[in-house]
Amino acid sequence: MFLPLLVAATISVAATTTDLRDLVAAVGGDRVSVESLTDPRQDPHVLELSPRQLVRLREAALLVRIGLDHEPWLRRALRGSTARLRDLDLSRAVTLLGTETPRLRAERGAHVHAFGNTHYWLDPENARPITAKILDELAAMAPKDRDAFAANRARFIAKLDAGLARWKAALAPHAGARVVSAHDTWPYFAHRFGLTIAATIEEHPGVAPSAAYVARLVERMRSAGIRVVIGEPAASAATLARIAEQAGARVVTLAPSVGADGEATDYLALFDANVRRLAAALGP
Numbered sequence: 001m002f003l004p005l006l007v008a009a010t011i012s013v014a015a016t017t018t019d020l021r022d023l024v025a026a027v028g029g030d031r032v033s034v035e036s037l038t039d040p041r042q043d044p045h046v047l048e049l050s051p052r053q054l055v056r057l058r059e060a061a062l063l064v065r066i067g068l069d070h071e072p073w074l075r076r077a078l079r080g081s082t083a084r085l086r087d088l089d090l091s092r093a094v095t096l097l098g099t100e101t102p103r104l105r106a107e108r109g110a111h112v113h114a115f116g117n118t119h120y121w122l123d124p125e126n127a128r129p130i131t132a133k134i135l136d137e138l139a140a141m142a143p144k145d146r147d148a149f150a151a152n153r154a155r156f157i158a159k160l161d162a163g164l165a166r167w168k169a170a171l172a173p174h175a176g177a178r179v180v181s182a183h184d185t186w187p188y189f190a191h192r193f194g195l196t197i198a199a200t201i202e203e204h205p206g207v208a209p210s211a212a213y214v215a216r217l218v219e220r221m222r223s224a225g226i227r228v229v230i231g232e233p234a235a236s237a238a239t240l241a242r243i244a245e246q247a248g249a250r251v252v253t254l255a256p257s258v259g260a261d262g263e264a265t266d267y268l269a270l271f272d273a274n275v276r277r278l279a280a281a282l283g284p
């Protein structure tokens with residue numbers, strides 16, 4: 001019976017998103033076993049964990065999550081769990097944007113950015129402090145593996161730095177470009193690459209726009225000469241296409257998370273795909 005020994009040799013981690021799963025794997029390597037509790041092709045607002053994912057969560061030694069109000073389903077998923085789960089809330093690792101947003105509807109428990117914008121993994125620079133926190137957490141759980149975790153992280157950071165140089169160069173010609181996005185997913189990405197999110201199609205995060213709001217938005221887009229609408233798989237393609245057509249803009253669909261589409265195969269590929277699509281959309 002050597003199987004329990006093998007299981008004990010790795011740290012079992014439940015990450016709430018595929019992006020965090022990849023960053024945990026980048027640091028933990030073969031010393032962790034990590035799974036995402038969510039599939040980015042699901043609508044996070046109506047998420048229900050599968051029985052298998054619930055078991056995964058309850059058997060994990062470490063929970064790694066986005067924090068704020070990004071995982072409104074988590075409290076229910078953890079109800080009745082007696083496991084002593086370590087909890088790594090990575091919103092504490094980064095500088096948040098959107099914290100001045102009025103705390104409307106926080107009591108509904110939905111994903112409405114009530115405590116700041118939660119999409120911080122979309123600034124690739126944030127992978128630096130995030131992986132540093134993950135390294136500290138894993139090393140606290142397995143002190144003898146700290147050097148291995150540090151070496152894994154250093155390899156990842158080298159690739160991240162190469163990616164950042166590539167992505168900044170590709171988007172540099174479009175610095176200052178103003179775009180409209182479906183959900184308020186991209187402020188961290190825009191901040192890193194010198195773009196401006198002029199407006200969102202959702203009037204408030206997680207709330208569909210009124211007809212009057214859409215009419216004003218189209219008017220503003222026309223007068224400001226905004227030519228690109230950033231969509232994502234969970235947004236209504238028909239609504240985006242209609243608004244873009246009325247405003248004389250084009251829609252580019254970006255991947256908001258690893259695995260949201262076939263090109264975003266890992267954390268670095270996510271930015272390769274998004275930067276390439278966005279540069280093409282902003283071009284002539």
Ligand SMILES: [Zn+2]
Pocket residue numbers: 111113118119183184185205
């Ligand atoms: Zn959001």
